[in-house]
Amino acid sequence: MPSRRKRDFPVDQVRRFLEPGPVVLVSSAWNGERDVMTMGWHMMLGWDLVGTYIWDANRTHHLVRKSRECVINLPTADLLDTVVRIGNCSGREGDKFERFGLKTTAGEKVSAPLIDACHANFECVLHEMRNTDLYNLFVWQVVKAHVATSPKLPRTVHYRGGGRFMLSGEEVSRRRLFKPEMLDE
């Protein structure tokens, strides 16, 4: 899979990629181990805060609890088969990065790996996990964001359950209907 040329991106604007609801890949590392999981349950909880549901049966849950770090990687439609395969095997069966030929780059702020082939990589540190035992909910602060220089609008994948995905479609603007103070740019 090709790597992508990326640029720094403002951490308080990651909502542009996450708010539309794409499936993401969460990578983690701790104490010589690493893993990556496919995740569809996440939400913005502030301009640079993201909540993620990471089931406690996942190896990733263990790794991020220990390391208190992760990278949220944004895959595009060309990676869909890999995204599904990552979601249908366990890191306990072997290193998923090797198994799926995922090239990685070291994080600048975290030890979890960035997946080169993804459109964007958001380095995150744990903000808090007071809800983790209750909901498997981790709240992350994005501390560094890397986004591919092109395309401007990546074709993301959105999970509908039952093995079916929605691919992101056309963009439409309604800027003219917004009050100026409701626009974040």
Add this chain to the structure above:
Amino acid sequence: MPSRRKRDFPVDQVRRFLEPGPVVLVSSAWNGERDVMTMGWHMMLGWDLVGTYIWDANRTHHLVRKSRECVINLPTADLLDTVVRIGNCSGREGDKFERFGLKTTAGEKVSAPLIDACHANFECVLHEMRNTDLYNLFVWQVVKAHVATSPKLPRTVHYRGGGRFMLSGEEVSRRRLFKPEMLDE
């Protein structure tokens, strides 16, 4: 706006509509008042649990805190202008349902109104709000779901910030790549 013929839908399958990340309309009622807001920050927290970020400056925040109920309504692309206009005015300026010509139906389980023109309506009762002061996060249990009989795949709207929306695109299946136990149907 036309109403839509709807059928009961299993509450533990609402993820099919919410997990892809659409903008929703949250309606609420309490003590003779009612309101509706546009919302893009939400996530699944269980098969019938949904977390929503409702800013404490919103009138809806006040109404749902008091009533402990809401309806999550799923609008489609034909309602986009109305969705944006609802998000750019306050219920304090007058009843938004009248202002935007939104016909409603009474909930079966909650007092908040269902918006007829939406593709789906999910009646919700408050599951807990221990995170509400911290994150404006309410956790809801879906207790009744109504979904339009057609189309099977509604064209939903997903917010990218800056006044721009992504419209849901084509559906693709990767069922063949899933382990049977990973499929929820």
